[in-house]
Amino acid sequence: MARIAGGALAAAVTLAGGLGFIGGGYGDATWVDEQLDVAAGVEVGVGFITWALADRVAVVGRVLDRGVRWLWLSFGDPSVFVRAAHDRGGAVVICQVTSVAEARRVVDAGADVVVAQGHESGGHGRDGLPMSELVPAVVAAVDPVPVLAAGGIGTAADRERATGLGAAGVVVGTRLYASHEALDSDPAKHRLVSSSMTRRTTVFDLLRGPEWPAGHTGRALVNGAVERWHGREHELRAGLEVQRSRYRQSAQVDDMDVRVVWAGTGVSDIHEILPAGDIVRAIAAPAAPEQRAVPASARTVPGTRPGSSRSVRP
Ligand SMILES: Cc1cc2nc3c(=O)[nH]c(=O)nc-3n(C[C@H](O)[C@H](O)[C@H](O)COP(=O)(O)O)c2cc1C
Numbered sequence: 001m002a003r004i005a006g007g008a009l010a011a012a013v014t015l016a017g018g019l020g021f022i023g024g025g026y027g028d029a030t031w032v033d034e035q036l037d038v039a040a041g042v043e044v045g046v047g048f049i050t051w052a053l054a055d056r057v058a059v060v061g062r063v064l065d066r067g068v069r070w071l072w073l074s075f076g077d078p079s080v081f082v083r084a085a086h087d088r089g090g091a092v093v094i095c096q097v098t099s100v101a102e103a104r105r106v107v108d109a110g111a112d113v114v115v116a117q118g119h120e121s122g123g124h125g126r127d128g129l130p131m132s133e134l135v136p137a138v139v140a141a142v143d144p145v146p147v148l149a150a151g152g153i154g155t156a157a158d159r160e161r162a163t164g165l166g167a168a169g170v171v172v173g174t175r176l177y178a179s180h181e182a183l184d185s186d187p188a189k190h191r192l193v194s195s196s197m198t199r200r201t202t203v204f205d206l207l208r209g210p211e212w213p214a215g216h217t218g219r220a221l222v223n224g225a226v227e228r229w230h231g232r233e234h235e236l237r238a239g240l241e242v243q244r245s246r247y248r249q250s251a252q253v254d255d256m257d258v259r260v261v262w263a264g265t266g267v268s269d270i271h272e273i274l275p276a277g278d279i280v281r282a283i284a285a286p287a288a289p290e291q292r293a294v295p296a297s298a299r300t301v302p303g304t305r306p307g308s309s310r311s312v313r314p
Pocket residue numbers: 001002004023024025047048049073074096117120121122123124150151152153171172173174175177262263264265266
């Protein structure tokens with residue numbers, strides 16, 4: 001989670017038994033360095049938004065040179081970064097995708113792990129399939145490459161449903177945003193607890209910049225800015241400089257009615273801000289029987305092989 005997942009959150013996730021990632025986003029090398037210092041001594045990965053780094057492979061090289069062994073890439077052609085990662089000591093490359101075709105492309109480019117991101121997910125992605133349909137399709141397409149499920153996972157029951165679909169593991173974003181360690185203000189985190197409405201939109205990419213490549217949207221909490229501009233993007237474009245300047249001023253004072261809070265549909269199940277370690281341990285624990293909406297016998301999708309993951313330890 002770009003700029004939200006810093007070293008403290010990533011380290012807390014790893015120490016609780018997961019694998020935490022620093023959200024390197026658009027590639028601010030100084031910030032990533034600082035966050036790696038915060039996580040020093042704990043194994044964490046770093047993620048980047050691939051299209052934003054197209055001509056700056058050095059940013060990725062720098063984290064690999066610092067000993068990072070888990071590289072997360074999304075939203076663009078990962079080929080050049082995969083080569084850099086595999087050349088420098090064999091870091092594991094995890095590529096997030098939103099379709100079966102994209103999954104095949106990243107595996108052809110050398111991805112070691114694929115994240116199948118359903119449209120419920122918070123933050124950027126595409127308005128594609130729900131996680132429940134995308135995961136089995138991607139598992140079947142890229143077998144034996146391990147596939148992780150992303151989108152709406154915040155409880156042990158969610159995790160069990162996803163692994164029942166063939167996922168080798170799960171990715172948790174929005175639920176960990178509402179943690180003590182996430183790098184955002186208390187009002188933003190409280191919004192995650194009190195809100196339930198999200199929408200995929202390009203409004204915030206227009207208001208904040210940079211604009212994203214065509215086809216991408218970001219799922220965020222619905223606030224005044226979304227209500228005002230979603231569906232009226234052409235009007236927003238017409239007065240973009242003025243609106244951007246207003247947005248910057250509102251964001252500076254943390255005006256929740258204007259600034260973005262990226263969040264997935266699972267936000268409606270978030271009721272409190274917790275330490276990240278508690279969140280990870282609760283998701284990793286066996287689900288309570290009453291939470292299991294789908295019986296165990298129905299959770300394996302024909303044609304998928306839940307136990308077939310190949311090892312990805314670097
Ligand atoms: C605040 C926030 C920031 C995100 N930033 C990124 C990012 O920089 N790169 C990325 O690949 N995915 C990003 N995502 C998407 C996550 O990788 C993941 O797909 C998503 O959080 C999973 O769905 P969930 O939010 O329902 O748990 C972000 C998600 C959130 C909530």
